[in-house]
Amino acid sequence: MSYLVADRATVADRLRPVITTIFGTEPPVRIRAWDGSTIGPAERDGGPTLVVRNRRALRRLVWSPNEVGMARAFVAGDLAVEGDFIAALDQMLHLFDSTNGMHLTSQDKRTIVASALRLGAIGSNPPPPPEEMRPTSGLLHSVRRDAAAIGHHYNVGNEFYRLVLGESMTYSCAYWPELDDPAATTTLEQAQRNKVELIARKLGLKPGMRLLDVGCGWGTMAIHAAREYGVHVVGVTNSHEQAVGAAKRAAAAGVGDLVEIREQDYRDIDDGPYDAISSIGMAEHVGTDQWHTYASLLYGLLKPGGRLLSHQITQPPTVTEKIESHRKGKTERTFITAYVFPDGELQSSGWISDQLESAGFEVRDVESLREHYGKTLRAWVTNLEDHWAEAVQLSSVGRARVWRLYMAGSALAFERNRISIHQVLAVRPDRKGHSLMPPTRASYATVD
Template identity: 45%
Template sequence: MSSSPGSSSTASPRLTIAQAMDRLVRGGLPLRFTAYDGSSAGPPDAALGMDLRTERGLAYLMTAPGDLGMARAYVSGDLDLSGVHPGDPYDALVLLKDNTKFRVPTPSEALLIARSLELSRLRPPPPPPQEHLPRWRRAVEGLRHSMSRDAGVISHHYDVSNRFYEMVLGPSMAYTCALYPTPEATLEEAQAAKFDLVCRKLGLQPGQRLLDVGCGWGTMVRHAAREYGVKALGVTLSLEQAEWGKEAIDREGLGDLAEVRHLDYRDVAETGFDAVSSIGLTEHVGVRNYPTYFAHLRDRLKPGGRLLNHSITRQHNTRQETGAFIDRYVFPDGELIGSGTIITAAQDQGLEVQHCENLRPHYASTLRDWNRNLVDNWDECVAEVGEGTARVWGLYIAGSRVGFERGEVELHQVLATRNHADGRSDFPMRPDW
């Protein structure tokens, strides 16, 4: 129908994608934002930028708000960051964390944004293949922290590619917080210092027996056998880790002292160990399972034996689920809690806690160096595991570094003893390491 003379018709106002995004951020976007519709927002001279390349990327952002939607768009390549390397997006994450405060739009603004972006026709796209099932759907793999389900989620994270881990972690193949004796120390020096500190805290002596649960690629086992002459057994749920560790033991001629088994720590039947080390396992155990976890490790020790528990912790002791990105892409079923809860659980199982130490700044440095390795080996890493997986790791490592720097997460080593029946701990009057 044509308009009658003298009448006027105006189209409903519409926002571009960039305008809509800018309106959702209090104070405006801190970086240069561009979108596939040709729109842009944010400072034109910004050193860092964000480019929304596809409608699928918009659908990811709009149908899964928060870190999950951003991660899906970024991992799939539908959202790009400029001014940073995908192997180390640290600078962009810091900028966004410090300067991005989302605001709740008014009802009229929300309607305008929804109409402008045609949100009614956006449907959630299939997630990238790197994404694990949500928690509620993992029930098909068994109860949370059952042996079958733990085996599945450990495989999801650790059985990526041994070659990929070699490039990111470096020759030490240590996927836990290092210890930097000086700020200038290399990653390899820091990892060696960490394992040596654990050995000294455990008071290892030639001829003793060590159990290392969640042993990874067997670095602790090999260090203890080579440097301290102990007979060391390591167990891991990752088949690829176990195979790599066995080959490393043979390569170094340590077969008479060191062993790595593909085994759940709960299936270790041997007892009478002089020491037990747990470096990076507690995060996968589940807080509700701490009593049985510490009881099992206690029972592996002989009286007078020592336990060193090294794990990521929170700055509080309130139960809190991990964020969607970490849970779906990095550590499915992972759980963190404060050091107080860990200490309490150990004490409740009859272990005497002798020492506790927070290495939080050291983990920030460790993550920095892992990002550097990923950047230096980016092309080979992408060829090995694909760009999507490499992006997951760059994002996860850089984001974790920010968390440790800001004190949102910490790293505690808790040293405890299984005492003799008469109360003797065989622990020195003062720490001797």
């Protein structure tokens, strides 16, 4: 009799031990297996459903019972979501948490393997989707390795980025003055203009100044500084796609005579001094061990009295400590390092300030824009979903899935304060030790 009952069991019945092992309880979202059977809360109007499309999804988890296995299943299309993707991911975010994710015991793993056997899902390790970057050889954060890591992320194609980022082509946190107002009509493009204007004001830009934009992206900051302030700008990026796109955009904006775009590593910049330096979404790629060298190089490129604005993703020190404690000296691949930002490293705002001060800077202002980045990322996810077919055509379905997963997960991480973003304004003091700063924030604190 027990054999007959087992023979009539649905895939969802056989998946239940795996699902409760992974989630630690009944699943918080509806899950539908490849035979149409379901497990989890009753379907709600508009509620998301996690779809397990095939046995290979389970086999990936058998071989990699961690966030990388989950990510591979999503990127390969073995797992999918019907309905609100961010809402579904919100219920599963802990599975993509480097410190609190799927830490399975030996018994947990045996449970997964036993269920996989019953479902006929045991077999060889499926190859990773081609969008995954293989571990890079060479010295960490060497010029060659950094160029490969940057190329993996940014050389996807300018038109793909245009779909996701919008016409501003700005790949960093926007600034929403009416952040909590549901009736606000600020567009993503306006919010990105607000951001570069805020940075320009913090740097105190004036006509005739010379600005270095390190990690210039597609040139939005450089174009804004040249067009609105008459500043001469040198923009530097390791990405060939960005360098070509930024130069074309500067020429189209009529500021080609004021903007020079270079495909160049920051360590090769030797034509200072500059009146001001902007570093927007760049320092995350520098690496912890290289950060003091980075700060010292920027200090040497600035004139006395010149300002540096570092706009970068940060991580609370408590999170950093938990990650280091969990790793215990071992290097672990995560979804972000395998698919999105190879070799990327985050630090806390306090640590960054310490590094800048040890290089000789005086830190004058630190501002968190954490909630602003959550809203920015949600806007990018909407752009991607609204142009899904075109995004797939311009890249690949796997690459589009990577971006959707990465941006949706990042939006939730910012909203939960798992990560943050800070603008750190620092000054190279003049010979008398003066910073030549305005007495209050009033000169730059408000952007209309």
